[in-house]
Amino acid sequence: MAGPAHPEAMAPPTPGRTRAAPPQMPSTWWSAKRIRTYILFDATGIIYFLIAFLGIRLINALGAGPEAWDAAMESLKNPIYIAFHLLTLVSVIFVAVRFFRLFPKAQPPAMGPMKPPPGPIIHGMLYVVWFGITAFMTAVLAGVIL
């Protein structure tokens, strides 16, 4: 096994009647593909954190006037930023794909009289909405429309 789990994991409410060996974590914790996917999914949290603060900086610049805005936009040309944004894009797509797959089954089977559509349809709808929003935002921000 990979290593010790929390020493109290799955411990009985009152101490067991004989000495027990402490719980171990499964050894697949590092090797299994599924687990790596899950860890990466959680790790995208860091990226989301950073991109949000970067965005706040940009909006502050936007509020501060044209010079600040132009300087901020200029700074984004730095290869480090570009690399970070590439990473962010990959993360966002990865989050979307994994989350959209897991989302349908987390829908309650019925909320009062309402019943959500079947899983595959929700799954498809999520993609449609995502593509739609992305296409629209891209077009607007890139100055193609509006």
Added chain:
Amino acid sequence: MVEKTIIITRFDPDRDEKPRKQEYTVPCEDSWKVLDAVNFIKDEIDATVSHRWSCRMAVCGSCGMMVNGEPKLTCKTALSDYDDRVDIEPLANFPIVRDLVVELDGFMHKFESVKPWIIRAKEQAEDKASLHPEKDTFGQSTEELGNFKQFSMCINCMLCYSACPVVANEPDFLGPAAIALGHRYNLDSRDEGAEERHDIFRGEGTVFSCSYANECSEVCPKNVDPAAAINQAKFGTVIDWAKGLVLPRGGTK
């Protein structure tokens, strides 16, 4: 017939400071499940190996073990799926009582704490002595049954607890099977206890501790999909919590 090396985790609290591994060479039939190899060792090679099993048909839930690092129902897992070295360990994330036997009481406690029974303000059948099979049973459509049927298929094998990264680290976490069970009753059209259980779900070991690793559902031998149950339960819990903010509930049972 092939010879395989079966490695078994041994731990005897009277003798061993901590678990150790022991290897056995076992002549295995092609049709064997992993459990058959352990039973062979117990019967023919080393009678001191301790493990739990009973039904050998994947329904009693006692024979869960780690096989090459993954939680498996050993009576359902073909030995031929593995190479000639098979590492069999007690279920991960549980205290080890002895050899392949783990401590169940922590699980039973969580299981019981979700109130896994039909909660009603008033019982359906008033007079038990003269119950009538049609009048006094609840009507339930196949669709209503379908809402919770999947979550009622849990055999309490606890593989999901061995797979869940949160269980490994958060002792309070109610865990997949227990929450799925509570949620199964919440979804049952005969039950009226959802609010009560949602309060439990928000307490220690809350449903929100689940980070949707989905490992529980991946390893579940009965396709219960506890990850679905937990994440549905989150919705229900949030809704009841919000309702509670708007109209404070006086004196819940």
Added chain:
Amino acid sequence: MRALLLKIEPIIWLLFGQGILIGTMLLTGWVLVVGLLIPMGMVDASALSWDRAHGLATSWLFGVIPVGQLLLAALLVLPLWKGAHHVRSLLIDFGGAERDGAVGSLLYGVAAVGSVLAILAVVGL
């Protein structure tokens, strides 16, 4: 600390969930254009000149809904919560459950402060 977290867990979870869902949906186009296409010169920078950018950000729908500011707020606030929550669970998965009360509060604290900053920034446009 932990007890407080337990109390507010439903709100956090709601914000977090929307962070994944709405956050992801809004971020994709944003990152694509603002972070990649314009800096790499594939889209002309004039598309987001200050005038146009400010105009878009402060546009109104039907004269009553500040749609630009609302979208920006969502885009900035929600990912913070997704970030905080996921980093917290990542830390727990790496054995940090003991310190979860403090670490969790800290992470959510940062997210909360970030949210306030974001809203101030958006409102200040």
Added chain:
Amino acid sequence: MDVFRHDIVIVGGGGAGLRAAIEAAEKNPTASIALVSKVYPMRSHTVSAEGGAAAIARDDDNLELHGYDTVKGSDFLGDQDCIQYFVEQAPKELALLENWGCPFSRNEDGTVATRAFGGMTTKRTWYAADKIGFHMLHALFQHSMRFKNIVRYDEYFVSKLLVEDGACRGVAALDIRTGEYSTILGRAVILTTGGGGKIFPFTTNGTIKTGDGMALAYRAGVPLKDMEFVQYHPTGLPGTGILITEATRGEGGYLRNSEGDRFLVEYDYGVGNKAELGPRDMISRAIVQEIEAGRGLSGAYGDHVLLDLTHLGEDKINSRLPFVRELANVYIGVDPVTTPIPVRPVVHYMMGGVDTDIHGATEMPGLYAAGETACVSINGANRLGSNSLTECLVFGAAAANHAMDYANGSAEGNEASLRAQAEEEAGRVENLRGRKKGGERISEIRRELNLAMEAGFGVYREQASMQAGVGATAQLRGRVADLRLEDESKVFNTELITALELMNMVEVAEVLAVSALHRKESRGAHTCKDFPTRNDEEYLYHTIARHDPAGPRLGKKDVVLGKWVPEERKY
């Protein structure tokens, strides 16, 4: 040694034990009820029942019909007063189970669905797809958790009944976890330890079904009844013996021979137009005859016939028989949607058991029994499929009811003397633990026992082979005292438990053998080639077997007849 005091001690946490516990807890909320089980209750073998539980539910059905079917199924050896009570209580018990959350399958209109079963006139078997036992056990177990006055002793192995002044007042139980003995005292004790199919090598039973309760009662001087009647289920998977439920035939499956014929229709096996829905004893015999006539198939695990579900279609199989599909796929590599399943008769159920009256009371004051371990008897010489889960409920409740009444009126036992008995038992078992002296291995004795039972007490029996079986079991009873055990540890010593179970199995097997040899007729599941017909003149009685150091001592008990007069059993 720990001494625990309760009002009622229930040994066994299967369907019967849990139902008894709930009944007792409801009847007297101030009483304390101990539920002692050698496995956690949800592991009990009730969990494996697939097909359903019988009780009238439809308009075209009535008590009369269910009663008659059961009496006829029992080959007129069932007690008719008990059967009458059983069919009356059955609908109520199943309705209660529904109220407690069991997810029964439903009809269009939302009422509980019923299916056809062997030997039943109409559809009266309530089901939950093909996992009724699982759902019933879990519903009962979960429901039992709401009663705070039920105290569970999980993984405690009961090895002795504590008897004082001829009355049962508790049990001595080995805590498997610690290896220490406890004395669990109660004013009444209910045995619900299930059957003992494990004395046979090829059985649908799980490894925990070792006849413990029967052996406990028998050693304490309480007689066993009708032990010669062992049910062979017609359709088990060759090799493992895993059950393929009768519901497959209830839903319309066919049995076919190597020529593809539905032999139950082609040839006359006495089941007439019921064909696949005939009673189990007759269909098992038909299969054996087909195989002997050379129309069976042979495979890695011996001869078999085929259970054909292919015409039912995937949808029906998935909705009604999903577990069967899973089992066939995993354990024999066959998908029933496209390929017929190989099956052969397999030991399934023991009609006999601890002799009780209609209330579940045994001859010994304070000792009750219910479920498969008891013989009330409603099953007589052959049980109808789906009657036994209902029996667990009906007589589990009845036994608890009467035990509670008895307990209320009885004094507490003398703690010191009962504890002394338990200490003596603890000493005996302590001597056994890690006992390196003897020469006999557990697995060896078990193998010999299994072989002897299979050779002597199959679907068809013969005087000569039964005689050999009697000799073999008697000899094994001697040898089992000379077991050699390796494991000296206290904590979770499963070898020790297996040894205690083996001793119980040998004891039960011997009673079975002696009872079978003595019944010189063919009735229900007991088919003796030397005496091929039923003989009501001489053998219309229950066989009673009492413990004696020299071997079981047999006696008779009258069958309670009533409105249904024994007639030739033809379908």
